[in-house]
Each structure stands twice: as C-alpha cells, then as structure tokens.
Amino acid sequence: xxxxxxxxxxxxxxxxxxxxxxxxxxxxxxxxxxxxxxxxxxxxxxxxxxxxxxxxxxxxxxxxxxxxxxxxxxxxxxxxxxxxxxxxxxxxxxxxxxxxxxxxxxxxxxxxxxxxxxxxxxxxxxxxxxxxxxxxxxxxxxxxxxxxxxxxxxxxxxxxxxxxxxxxxxxxxxxxxxxxxxxxxxxxxxxxxxxxxxxxxxxxxxxxxxxxxxxxxxxxxxx
Amino acid sequence: xxxxxxxxxxxxxxxxxxxxxxxxxxxxxxxxxxxxxxxxxxxxxxxxxxxxxxxxxxxxxxxxxxxxxxxxxxxxxxxxxxxxxxxxxxxxxxxxxxxxxxxxxxxxxxxxxxxxxxxxxxxxxxxxxxxxxxxxxxxxxxxxxxxxxxxxxxxxxxxxxxxxxxxxxxxxxxxxxxxxxxxxxxxxxxxxxxxxxxxxxxxxxxxxxxxxxxxxxxxxxxx
Numbered sequence: 486x487x488x489x490x491x492x493x494x495x496x497x498x499x500x501x502x503x504x505x506x507x508x509x510x511x512x513x514x515x516x517x518x519x520x521x522x523x524x525x526x527x528x529x530x531x532x533x534x535x536x537x538x539x540x541x542x543x544x545x546x547x548x549x550x551x552x553x554x555x556x557x558x559x560x561x562x563x564x565x566x567x568x569x570x571x572x573x574x575x576x577x578x579x580x581x582x583x584x585x586x587x588x589x590x591x592x593x594x595x596x597x598x599x600x601x602x603x604x605x606x607x608x609x610x611x612x613x614x615x616x617x618x619x620x621x622x623x624x625x626x627x628x629x630x631x632x633x634x635x636x637x638x639x640x641x642x643x644x645x646x647x648x649x650x651x652x653x654x655x656x657x658x659x660x661x662x663x664x665x666x667x668x669x670x671x672x673x674x675x676x677x678x679x680x681x682x683x684x685x686x687x688x689x690x691x692x693x694x695x696x697x698x699x700x701x702x703x704x705x706x707x708x
Numbered sequence: 709x710x711x712x713x714x715x716x717x718x719x720x721x722x723x724x725x726x727x728x729x730x731x732x733x734x735x736x737x738x739x740x741x742x743x744x745x746x747x748x749x750x751x752x753x754x755x756x757x758x759x760x761x762x763x764x765x766x767x768x769x770x771x772x773x774x775x776x777x778x779x780x781x782x783x784x785x786x787x788x789x790x791x792x793x794x795x796x797x798x799x800x801x802x803x804x805x806x807x808x809x810x811x812x813x814x815x816x817x818x819x820x821x822x823x824x825x826x827x828x829x830x831x832x833x834x835x836x837x838x839x840x841x842x843x844x845x846x847x848x849x850x851x852x853x854x855x856x857x858x859x860x861x862x863x864x865x866x867x868x869x870x871x872x873x874x875x876x877x878x879x880x881x882x883x884x885x886x887x888x889x890x891x892x893x894x895x896x897x898x899x900x901x902x903x904x905x906x907x908x909x910x911x912x913x914x915x916x917x918x919x920x921x922x923x924x925x926x927x928x929x930x931x
Contacts, residue, residue, distance in 0.1 A: 537848065564916045571908060603910035611909070614902050618895065625760065625891055634899060636871050640863040641903035642911075648859050650911050666908075668848055672841065674904065676857060678897055679837050680864035685794060685893065686834070687826035688865075688873050693787045 488514070491524045495532040502532070510535060510553050530660040537664045538573075541671045548573050556659050563655055563662065568606070570663045574670055578613040590623070591616040597631050601638055649673060711737070714747045718755040725755070733758060733776050753883040760887045761796075764894045771796050779882050786878055786885065791829070793886045797893055801836040813846070814839040820854050824861055872896060 492499045505511040511531050514522030534556070538549045555561055555569040581587035594615040598605050605612070619629040653665045715722045728734040734754050737745030757779070761772045778784055778792040804810035817838040821828050828835070842852040876888045 541844075541848065562916070564912050567912050568909065571905060575905065598906065601906075601910075603906060604913035605906055605909055609906075609909060611902055611906050615906075618898060618902065621764075622895060625764065625895075627891060627895070633871070634903075636867060637896065637900045638903045638907070640867055641900060642907045644859060644863055645904060645907040646911050648856070649908065650915060655916055668850060670905065670908065672845060672848075672850070673860065674901055675841060677860045677864060677900065677904070679834055679841065680857075680861045681868060681897065681900070682794060682798065682893065683821065683824075683826060683828055683832075683834050683838075684861070684865045684868040685872065685889075686791065686828055686832060687824075688869050689787050689790050690827035692873060693785070693878055 486524050488522070488524065491528055491532070494529055495536070497532050497536065505532070505535065508550075510550065527658070527660070530658055530664070534660045534664040534667075537667045542574055542667045544573055552663065556663055559659075563659070566659060566663065567653075567666050570666050571670070572610050574667065575610050575614060578610065578617045580613050580616075586623075587616065587620060590619040590629075593619055593629065597634060600631065603642075644673075644677075709747050711745070711747065714751055714755070717752055718759070720755050720759065728755070728758065731773075733773065750881070750883070753881055753887070757883045757887040757890075760890045765797055765890045767796055775886065779886055782882075786882070789882060789886065790876075790889050793889050794893065795833055797890065798833050798837060801833065801840045803836050803839075809846075810839065810843060813842040813852075816842055816852065816854075820857060823854065826865075867896075867900075 486494065488499055488502060491497075492502055495502075497505075502511065506513060511528060514524040514528065516522050531553075535549060535553070538544045538552060544552070552570050552573050555566050558566075561569075580591070591613065594612050597615070598612065622629045649669055652669055654661055709717070711722055711725060714720075715725055718725075720728075725734065729736060734751060737747040737751065739745050754776075758772060758776070761767045761775060767775070775793050775796055778789050781789075784792075803814070814835065817835050820838070821835065845852045872892055875892055877884055
C-alpha cells in the first residue's frame with residue numbers, strides 16, 4: 486500500500502509517518518520509483534505498536550526508541566523483549582542504598598518475592614517499586630505484613646496465568662506480542678482498579694447499609 | 709496538647725496547622741487563655757486524614773474541603789461518607805451523552821454491572837469510567853467482552869470483601885474510617901499493580917523461558 490493508504494489504515498497522519506521513517510522507528514518501505522514506496526502489514530503493525538506505547542503506555546519518545554530497538558533486535562529472546570517493554574512501563578523508583586530504612590524495606594521486598602517462588606530477575610525494577618511501597622506503608626503507620634500482601638499476589642497470579650498471558654501471541658510477529666503486552670498491562674490494570682472501587686461501594690452498601698441522607702455523587706476530583 | 713506538640717506528633721509544620729485552622733479544615737482547639745489553645749486526639753486524627761488525602765490521594769485542596777465537610781456532617785451516614793471519599797479518588801471522566809458510541813459503551817457498562825448483582829448507585833462516576841474503558845478497548849481493536857472482564861470483577865470482589873473492608877474501622881471515629889479507605893484504596897491499588905507485573909514476568913519466564921541474550925533491565929521510563 487502507499488503512504489496515504491498506510492495513513493488511512495493506521496489513523497496516523499502522513500507527516501507523523503514520515504517523521505517515524507526518518508527517526509528509524511518505522512522501517513523504510515519498498516522503493517518502487519524515485520518518489521514512491523510501498524508498505525505492507527508489518528508497517529501497519531509497527532504503527533499500531535508505536536500508538537499503543539504512546540497513547541496507552543504514555544511513554545516518552547526516548548523510551549519508545551529503546552522498545553522498538555529491542556523489537557528489531559532479533560537476537561533478543563521473546564521473554565527478554567517483553568521484559569524491556571514491561572520495565573519501560575514501570576514507574577521510576579529512586580533507590581536509596583545509603584538509607585537504612587530503604588535498605589531494610591528492599592530486603593523485605595526481596596524476602597517476600599523469594600517466598601512466592603516466582604521467577605523474577607534479581608535486578609527487576611519492580612523490586613524497588615515494592616520496597617518503596619513498604620517504606621510508604623510504614624511511614625503512614627499502616628505497617629507492612631507479608632500476610633496482608635499475599636492475597637494480592639495470589640489474585641494477580643491467577644489473573645495473569647489464566648487470562649492475561651493467554652492473550653499475548655508469543656509465536657506471532659514481535660510487534661504484535663509487545664503491543665498486546667503493553668495494552669493488556671495498562672488497560673487491564675485500569676479495569677481491575679475500577680472493579681475494585683465498584684466492589685468497595687457495593688460491599689460497603691451491603692455491610693453498613695445506605696443510611697442518612699444520600700451523598701452528593703458529583704463531588705469527584707479534577708485531577 | 710499545645711500546637712507545638714500537635715505539630716511534632718503529626719509531623720505537620722505549625723504554619724500549615726494554622727492555615728488549616730483558618731480554612732476550617734481543622735476544628736479550633738480549646739482556648740485556655742487569650743493566646744493559648746489545647747488540642748486533642750481528634751485534631752491529630754484530622755491532620756492524619758488531611759495528610760492522607762494530600763500525599764496518598766494527591767487530591768486538590770478544593771476536593772479535600774469537600775471530603776472534610778462530609779466528615780463533619782454527622783447527618784451523613786457512614787456509607788455515604790465513604791462514597792464521597794471514594795468518588796473523590798476517581799479520575800474525572802467526561803461523559804459524551806451526544807456521542808452514540810459513548811452512549812452504547814455506557815449501556816454496556818451498566819449491563820455488565822447489573823450482571824454482577826452489586827449495589828452500585830445509578831449515578832456512580834465509576835460507571836462512566838468503565839464506559840470510557842470500553843470505548844478505549846474498542847478503539848484499539850481489543851474489543852470488550854463481559855467474559856474478559858468478569859474474572860477481574862470476581863478477583864476484586866474477593867480481595868475487597870475478605871481483606872480490604874475488614875481493615876476499615878466502620879464503628880470508630882469518622883476521620884479514621886475515611887483515612888483507612890483512602891490509604892487502602894490508593895496503596896493497595898498500587899500493591900496489586902506491582903504484583904500483577906511481577907506475575908507477568910514470572911509467568912512469561914516459565915512459559916517461554918529465558919532465551920537469547922539477557923535484556924538490559926535498566927531501561928525503564930522516566931515519567
């Protein structure tokens with residue numbers, strides 16, 4: 486297909502496509518004359534992936550470059566490729582190796598993960614995220630206990646093993662696998678968050694009942 | 709206790725406490741002389757709640773005012789009070805009543821919720837959030853299916869019913885119940901998110917195995 490058709494199919498404007506071509510995010514099309522090139526399904530898949538990283542993952546362009554470089558590096562195994570995308574989606578956590586509280590929290594995070602018997606890379610940034618969370622729970626006087634966290638780990642594991650990884654096409658094109666991982670991680674993360682707040686409302690209604698005046702329901706935040 | 713002791717116990721600076729007193733977010737202390745007032749546990753609880761709304765919930769001050777007004781309005785039932793806090797934590801979603809796609813998504817969201825048999829207010833903003841998510845899933849070609857969402861609803865319900873609501877002190881002071889709800893909703897939401905990404909890594913490692921070169925693990929985003 487021509488660039489105009491690629492634009493129509495992907496809903497990405499032509500100047501943006503030309504920018505991605507110049508930046509090397511999108512491979513060049515097949516040149517059919519001095520001024521004309523044709524594109525195929527692989528270009529469409531790549532544009533869908535870039536859109537997912539940008540609009541769903543809200544990643545900065547520098548990070549998108551690194552993810553695309555991993556997609557194009559065929560020597561990288563699929564698990565390692567998905568790891569690059571996954572870690573790109575994680576919020577950055579500043580480790581404080583000199584802070585004794587932080588160090589203790591990091592050890593508790595590592596112990597907790599070891600107790601789960603999951604395969605997690607020793608340098609996974611998710612470990613620092615969990616340590617940060619333990620520091621916050623402690624600071625707010627909510628304490629951290631492995632027993633309180635374990636039901637979350639079990640629920641997450643069930644959803645991921647039974648549903649989420651089943652949706653990732655491991656043996657198809659690399660672009661598609663990464664796109665699925667990104668949209669799945671972000672969107673189903675939001676889906677779960679909404680379900681949790683709905684369940685809160687429903688269970689609260691059932692436990693303490695609707696009493697007194699009804700509350701105004703339009704007081705949500707503007708943030 | 710004096711204002712200096714209240715400041716030390718709450719870790720809120722004296723000028724900030726004075727600002728909250730002027731703004732009516734914190735009730736006045738008991739005046740013991742023309743220039744001196746004493747404060748008690750209820751003031752400490754209120755400061756903890758304000759800090760939780762500010763630092764954990766990241767709510768703007770105008771919204772915090774509305775939540776505190778609900779805490780102080782003793783005619784408001786506890787379920788309705790928790791609803792005010794809950795809805796304050798929800799991201800704002802712009803409904804598009806004139807857009808046929810949005811309207812269809814909203815109907816599917818309502819149908820899905822009706823199928824769960826949960827007690828959800830007809831005007832709960834969470835319904836609009838779910839509709840927005842259905843629009844996004846559709847736009848990205850991932851489709852929406854009630855079957856795909858139901859496992860998330862069930863997992864959320866189990867966690868909320870068995871663990872989260874057990875932590876909310878329904879029959880204690882109103883400040884404390886709201887503080888627990890806010891920190892619990894936000895922090896355990898993040899806990900689950902981290903667990904899900906850890907489970908993704910582990911299940912991916914177990915399914916496709918670690919092959920090829922190891923990926924660089926320090927490529928996470930700065931956002």
